[in-house]
Amino acid sequence: MNALAILQKYYGYHSFREGQKELIDHIINHRDVMGILPTGGGKSLCYQIPALLFEGLTLVISPLISLMKDQVDTLKEYGVSAELINSSLSQREFQEIIINAKKEAYKLLYVAPERLETDSFMELIGEIEVSLVAVDEAHCVSQWGHDFRPSYRRIAKMISSLPKRPVVAAFTATATELVKEDIINLLRLQGPFEFIGSFDRPNLYFEVRKSRNKFEELKSYVKEKKAESGIIYCATRKTTDEVCERLNREGITAVSYHAGLAEGERSQNQEAFLFDKAELMVATNAFGMGIDKPNVRFVVHYNMPKNMESYYQEAGRAGRDGEAAECILFFSTQDIMTNRLFIENGNPEADHSGEYQKLSAITDYCNTEGCLRSAILSYFGQQNVYTGHSDESQAAGCNNCGNCNNETEKTDITIEAQKILSCIKRMGEQYGSTFVTDVLKGANTQKIRDFRFDNLSTYGIMKDYGKDMIKEIMAFLIAEGYLNLVGDQYPILRLNLKSYEILKGNLKVEIRRVIHPEVKAKRAEKPIQEELFDRLRLLRMKLAREHEVQPFMIFADTTLKEMCQRYPCTEAAMLEVTGVGERKFEKYGDLFIEVISKYVEENHIELQGIEEDSDQEANSSTKQPKKTAGKDSHKQTYALYRQGLGINEIASERNLTPMTVENHLLKCAEEGLELDFSAFIPSLYEEQIAAAIEACGVEFLKPIKEALPEEVTYTAIKFALCKYKERGIKQEACE
Numbered sequence: 001m002n003a004l005a006i007l008q009k010y011y012g013y014h015s016f017r018e019g020q021k022e023l024i025d026h027i028i029n030h031r032d033v034m035g036i037l038p039t040g041g042g043k044s045l046c047y048q049i050p051a052l053l054f055e056g057l058t059l060v061i062s063p064l065i066s067l068m069k070d071q072v073d074t075l076k077e078y079g080v081s082a083e084l085i086n087s088s089l090s091q092r093e094f095q096e097i098i099i100n101a102k103k104e105a106y107k108l109l110y111v112a113p114e115r116l117e118t119d120s121f122m123e124l125i126g127e128i129e130v131s132l133v134a135v136d137e138a139h140c141v142s143q144w145g146h147d148f149r150p151s152y153r154r155i156a157k158m159i160s161s162l163p164k165r166p167v168v169a170a171f172t173a174t175a176t177e178l179v180k181e182d183i184i185n186l187l188r189l190q191g192p193f194e195f196i197g198s199f200d201r202p203n204l205y206f207e208v209r210k211s212r213n214k215f216e217e218l219k220s221y222v223k224e225k226k227a228e229s230g231i232i233y234c235a236t237r238k239t240t241d242e243v244c245e246r247l248n249r250e251g252i253t254a255v256s257y258h259a260g261l262a263e264g265e266r267s268q269n270q271e272a273f274l275f276d277k278a279e280l281m282v283a284t285n286a287f288g289m290g291i292d293k294p295n296v297r298f299v300v301h302y303n304m305p306k307n308m309e310s311y312y313q314e315a316g317r318a319g320r321d322g323e324a325a326e327c328i329l330f331f332s333t334q335d336i337m338t339n340r341l342f343i344e345n346g347n348p349e350a351d352h353s354g355e356y357q358k359l360s361a362i363t364d365y366c367n368t369e370g371c372l373r374s375a376i377l378s379y380f381g382q383q384n385v386y387t388g389h390s391d392e393s394q395a396a397g398c399n400n401c402g403n404c405n406n407e408t409e410k411t412d413i414t415i416e417a418q419k420i421l422s423c424i425k426r427m428g429e430q431y432g433s434t435f436v437t438d439v440l441k442g443a444n445t446q447k448i449r450d451f452r453f454d455n456l457s458t459y460g461i462m463k464d465y466g467k468d469m470i471k472e473i474m475a476f477l478i479a480e481g482y483l484n485l486v487g488d489q490y491p492i493l494r495l496n497l498k499s500y501e502i503l504k505g506n507l508k509v510e511i512r513r514v515i516h517p518e519v520k521a522k523r524a525e526k527p528i529q530e531e532l533f534d535r536l537r538l539l540r541m542k543l544a545r546e547h548e549v550q551p552f553m554i555f556a557d558t559t560l561k562e563m564c565q566r567y568p569c570t571e572a573a574m575l576e577v578t579g580v581g582e583r584k585f586e587k588y589g590d591l592f593i594e595v596i597s598k599y600v601e602e603n604h605i606e607l608q609g610i611e612e613d614s615d616q617e618a619n620s621s622t623k624q625p626k627k628t629a630g631k632d633s634h635k636q637t638y639a640l641y642r643q644g645l646g647i648n649e650i651a652s653e654r655n656l657t658p659m660t661v662e663n664h665l666l667k668c669a670e671e672g673l674e675l676d677f678s679a680f681i682p683s684l685y686e687e688q689i690a691a692a693i694e695a696c697g698v699e700f701l702k703p704i705k706e707a708l709p710e711e712v713t714y715t716a717i718k719f720a721l722c723k724y725k726e727r728g729i730k731q732e733a734c735e
């Protein structure tokens with residue numbers, strides 16, 4: 001069996017994602033690899049598939065207990081023999097695993113790095129054939145990473161003690177050049193193939209909100225999200241408890257997680273969130289390492305985190321299933337102070353300059369008015385695909401972040417900027433933002449009098465502005481590179497070349513005032529049959545309880561949604577659905593087919609034609625279109641339609657069913673292409689259809705269908721919906 005066959009058989013995917021194939025190919029050809037793939041980029045497949053292809057055992061070293069457990073459970077669901085060794089095992093369980101491992105009962109064994117320090121484990125692996133060592137979270141080996149683990153330093157020694165050197169594969173989600181070199185050297189990789197994946201996650205929407213009342217804003221945000229799954233990160237345990245409590249008082253189901261809670265309570269809350277019993281998780285950064293819940297629809301940061309690495313990792317827990325998800329950061333200047341305190345209270349011996357630099361980078365992210373996605377990508381040293389320019393003011397933007405989608409007017413603040421810069425200059429470029437603000441406000445303090453700053457021409461020059469406003473403008477100037485902030489613990493403001501250009505009047509400064517725009521579309525998803533989706537989810541929940549696994553380990557939301565679009569009622573059709581492998585089909589396939597068939601029958605859904613149509617509609621990022629040639633198939637149909645051919649003529653010309661042709665044209669109509677609706681909506685029933693839509697709403701088709709005579713088809717209703725939607729838009733435009 002080859003890698004692709006395994007992918008299909010076990011995982012139910014039909015093609016590899018970026019980088020996976022190359023990494024797997026090199027591993028199975030016995031070359032070491034170094035893979036830098038973003039969170040959610042499918043790292044684990046890269047060692048799991050070679051593990052299945054190799055003779056002997058694959059050791060996976062991972063520091064994340066919950067991730068190990070999830071992966072082992074998931075592998076077992078696929079029918080792969082895998083086990084884990086970490087501190088959660090009893091001595092007896094440990095012995096049992098050792099005995100089985102010696103009998104070569106496992107393909108994969110997950111091990112916590114601390115185990116490499118124990119004799120019993122080192123003895124064991126000396127006796128079995130290890131063909132691959134996969135090191136997950138490999139940045140932990142480096143002191144320059146953000147998560148150094150001393151026991152990772154043992155890995156190279158362990159490998160060299162094996163009778164035969166296995167292939168070594170290292171993976172991480174974030175690594176600067178320095179960390180990457182460290183990984184290669186310290187793990188002693190031999191001429192590794194390197195792959196650096198794109199860090200971009202196009203399905204994530206990024207936004208920074210500067211809010212006066214964070215809680216009120218959070219409340220209305222989560223209420224809007226209704227029953228969707230989300231994580232709210234707070235900077236401290238205290239804030240975590242407060243936010244969770246206040247949400248509960250508002251009748252919103254939220255649970256909390258932080259290191260101050262008892263072990264039992266923590267795991268109970270985590271469980272409730274993972275099993276969709278509680279929609280919201282309010283947590284400190286202690287939560288989430290190794291959590292791989294695919295259907296998290298939003299991650300809110302109630303406070304600014306300490307660096308971009310943490311932010312992107314935490315925010316990246318949204319939308320793992322590839323569907324649209326939101327990452328919102330609530331920023332206030334207080335967050336900078338909190339983070340400074342964290343750093344100051346850290347190890348007094350250590351050099352904190354790196355931490356201060358990282359803090360100032362994320363502060364800039366919060367204050368920039370450029371594309372947020374571009375800011376993230378360029379922080380991680382990735383080529384900026386969204387601007388295509390080195391000059392960011394020329395940015396075209398990603399069209400899916402708070403700044404790119406912001407349509408508020410810009411305000412010219414050149415004069416304000418000049419006042420601030422000139423004041424900094426007159427004060428000798430020796431002070432931080434608070435003292436400069438005091439002088440600009442004309443504060444009556446001893447310190448100002450001592451320095452005689454009350455004699456400056458800029459003293460009190462901004463007395464009509466709020467302190468917050470002045471500081472906000474300063475932060476903006478820093479973020480956009482119009483002003484420098486230097487020094488770590490007590491940073492001071494210094495002018496740069498751009499500052500002088502502003503002072504000379506050669507450079508205009510503009511800022512957007514209204515901060516949080518409405519989240520704009522970009523999520524025109526094909527409607528799915530909500531009712532069927534609910535039924536499938538219910539079945540999944542029941543099975544998850546029976547098998548004691550998390551729901552997504554049975555089938556992901558995306559897989560269920562695809563079922564709702566394709567109505568697979570046979571084994572062959574079911575195996576075509578992304579995420580349905582042979583093993584899963586054996587276990588669950590019939591049960592899902594039963595529910596779908598029943599639904600299809602109840603709703604008189606004609607299956608003919610759906611297959612082909614949904615094939616071209618499939619667009620989730622986890623799934624590559626299977627027939628790329630047919631991607632614009634509906635447009636070919638449309639071309640024939642414009643030539644005046646009838647439905648049946650087009651059908652025979654294109655070798656399609658008439659229903660597929662109608663679906664193609666419906667798709668064209670939805671895309672705004674012009675066509676004559678009267679050919680598809682029987683005039684006899686048009687008024688009745690309109691009334692039924694009026695009465696039942698546009699969300700679900702079934703009630704509309706039921707309110708109408710039998711002979712009115714679903715297709716007719718869909719065309720009618722499309723027509724009224726279009727008319728509605730035109731009316732709005734006229735008003």
Ligand SMILES: [Zn+2]
Pocket residue numbers: 370371372373374397398399400401402403404405
């Ligand atoms: Zn953008």
